[in-house]
Amino acid sequence: MIWLLAGLAQAADLEQVRIFIGDDHARVLLLTDAPVNGASARTTPAKNGVPARGTVLLPETTLDNALMQAYARDGDRFTIPVGDGGVERVVLADLEGNVQVGVEMTASRELTVTPVGSSGLLLDLKAPGAIPDSSLPDAEMLEAWIDGVSLARKGEGVSKERRIVVIDAGHGGHDPGASGCTGTHEADIALQLSKKVAKELEKRLDVEVVLTRDTDVFIPLGDRAAIANAVDADLFVSIHANAAPGPTAWGITTFYMDTASDSGAARVARRENALVAESEMPMDALIAELSVAGTNRLSGDLAALVQTNVITELQGVYGEEQIRDLGVQTALFYVLVSTRMPAILYEASFLTHPEDEMRLRQPLFQEMSATGIVDGIEAYFQAQDQGG
Numbered sequence: 001m002i003w004l005l006a007g008l009a010q011a012a013d014l015e016q017v018r019i020f021i022g023d024d025h026a027r028v029l030l031l032t033d034a035p036v037n038g039a040s041a042r043t044t045p046a047k048n049g050v051p052a053r054g055t056v057l058l059p060e061t062t063l064d065n066a067l068m069q070a071y072a073r074d075g076d077r078f079t080i081p082v083g084d085g086g087v088e089r090v091v092l093a094d095l096e097g098n099v100q101v102g103v104e105m106t107a108s109r110e111l112t113v114t115p116v117g118s119s120g121l122l123l124d125l126k127a128p129g130a131i132p133d134s135s136l137p138d139a140e141m142l143e144a145w146i147d148g149v150s151l152a153r154k155g156e157g158v159s160k161e162r163r164i165v166v167i168d169a170g171h172g173g174h175d176p177g178a179s180g181c182t183g184t185h186e187a188d189i190a191l192q193l194s195k196k197v198a199k200e201l202e203k204r205l206d207v208e209v210v211l212t213r214d215t216d217v218f219i220p221l222g223d224r225a226a227i228a229n230a231v232d233a234d235l236f237v238s239i240h241a242n243a244a245p246g247p248t249a250w251g252i253t254t255f256y257m258d259t260a261s262d263s264g265a266a267r268v269a270r271r272e273n274a275l276v277a278e279s280e281m282p283m284d285a286l287i288a289e290l291s292v293a294g295t296n297r298l299s300g301d302l303a304a305l306v307q308t309n310v311i312t313e314l315q316g317v318y319g320e321e322q323i324r325d326l327g328v329q330t331a332l333f334y335v336l337v338s339t340r341m342p343a344i345l346y347e348a349s350f351l352t353h354p355e356d357e358m359r360l361r362q363p364l365f366q367e368m369s370a371t372g373i374v375d376g377i378e379a380y381f382q383a384q385d386q387g388g
């Protein structure tokens with residue numbers, strides 16, 4: 001079967017691939033930065049050990065750099081593992097100016113391709129005779145999301161001269177966040193630390209810094225991500241202080257977004273998500289799926305660099321016994337869910353641990369933490385510049 005889709009002639013970049021798995025039905029959204037002219041699609045049954053496939057060819061299209069960095073490379077092919085709902089994996093191939101998207105399946109499926117918005121293509125892969133799965137995001141939802149992306153892309157109109165880093169001080173205003181042993185508010189520590197990070201970033205790196213807040217004011221979680229998307233930020237760093245039910249937990253952690261994978265991470269996510277209205281939650285799952293694939297690995301890289309550098313800086317001053325490295329962890333944080341750039345959430349130490357709390361209040365601890373965070377961001381940009 002072959003479809004030809006009309007569009008405007010213009011070289012395009014394939015920027016994002018989103019995969020949604022339902023019952024006997026999968027949807028794959030391909031998002032390009034410009035309309036693709038003359039995309040064609042076909043299906044091939046399993047044969048001689050080669051799995052059943054749905055293939056879409058995007059002429060005069062290339063793979064976006066960030067997309068290539070996000071997935072495992074094998075020659076000119078990039079693999080997105082799926083292993084769910086009859087879809088084994090999605091393989092992206094850069095064929096000298098044309099992009100081929102292959103969806104490998106456990107059994108043959110019917111493939112239809114529908115344009116979504118001005119620069120999206122929606123692939124529907126349905127088992128023969130299956131009814132469409134209504135739990136999958138529909139074209140209208142995806143179109144709304146794509147429009148948001150386009151808005152962010154158009155953001156300032158012209159290409160940026162400098163990288164933009166958004167520093168997000170957690171909580172604020174009527175939301176003080178966690179409370180420390182002696183009453184320290186997380187919102188205050190987050191703001192103090194964020195300002196130090198912003199100052200050091202501007203001093204040391206050639207970047208534009210945007211603070212989501214620089215006073216004790218309440219900003220809804222959704223607005224924080226929206227700010228980063230609107231300015232087309234390169235990085236989003238949310239700064240918090242941790243808390244636990246008892247006084248024994250202590251140490252420093254950097255999170256990046258993933259589905260909550262252990263109970264500890266799930267707990268932090270619940271606490272930091274506490275101000276999200278129930279009514280917002282069903283949509284979150286969709287946005288999470290939409291957001292996670294493209295920037296996940298880069299967020300993980302950034303988290304690792306920040307965590308390592310902070311621990312090195314702080315242990316250099318305080319000694320290894322006083323600075324506990326809890327490493328990089330993943331969780332599903334609302335504030336990271338809707339950001340469209342690599343994003344991390346830094347938990348500076350535990351306010352519920354007496355010594356951690358004491359250190360969190362010290363200007364020296366805050367300075368050295370800020371230095372470590374900026375070291376990590378600097379190393380991340382250096383790796384980017386070297387194409388790593």
Ligand SMILES: [Zn+2]
Binds near residue numbers: 177186240241272
């Ligand atoms: Zn917090």
